[in-house]
Amino acid sequence: MTSKRAWAALMALTCWLAAFVTMAEPVWNFPLAANVVEGKGGYLVLTNRETLLDSSYVPQNLTALSLRSVGRDHELRREAADALTQMFVAAEADGHKLYVKSAYRSWQTQSSMYHNRVERYNKDDGVVAYPGSSDHQTGLGVDILNYEWTKREGMTPAFGETAEAQWMEQHCARFGFILRYMPEKQEITGIIYEPWHFRYVGQEVAQYIMENRLSLEEFDQSVKAAIAAYEAQGGDYAALCRQLNAPPEPKMLGESDEEGDGEVSLFYPSNP
């Protein structure tokens, strides 16, 4: 092959490759569907010391819990409340009585708890979350104890050794909850291991997070990376979600061929 012909062949190949690359559909490369991790409904809202919720943030659909609890007037977002009710029923069927210790907390409540703690110990000792950083402000986070621990002064990681804590960690994902502050993620979450604190994120995401032992921070990062990768290929993430969320196209009745001409079926019986 002359060098001229080789050059022409190379150019042709380059053009073909370029055309192929431009034509390639962007690929959504994440184990969960694009619209599942979209965070529609606000169930994936992340709050921590770096990502604060506004003092005016009040979750929608707060509803009173009617479950065994310490104290009264506990509220969660309705979907989380329903899921928690199912979790309590399932736990009891397995011989475990659970108690709600704390659920939704407003920014104002969190703020006074925080400032009381700081005043009492003269420093932020990390026990009470900074206002706006608490998972409880989302209306999706809940502290759950067993009977014995409801009688104690405070909560410590030792609660994780109880049968109830172990049952919750093992079964929470079935009901859409995750163990929000895992022992091996303290560096990332900035919060100690809290075997009593569960956070509603919806069933599919909860199953993925618990199976892969992720913090919500890591999950949030990996979703953001997947969206960035999709858009780097020229994809439109919002459009992809709209397409996945759209109801299926209605099917016309009486159509029997590609043209939609019902009469054709007379000539092409469906069971030849």
Ligand SMILES: [Zn+2]
């Ligand atoms: Zn908590």
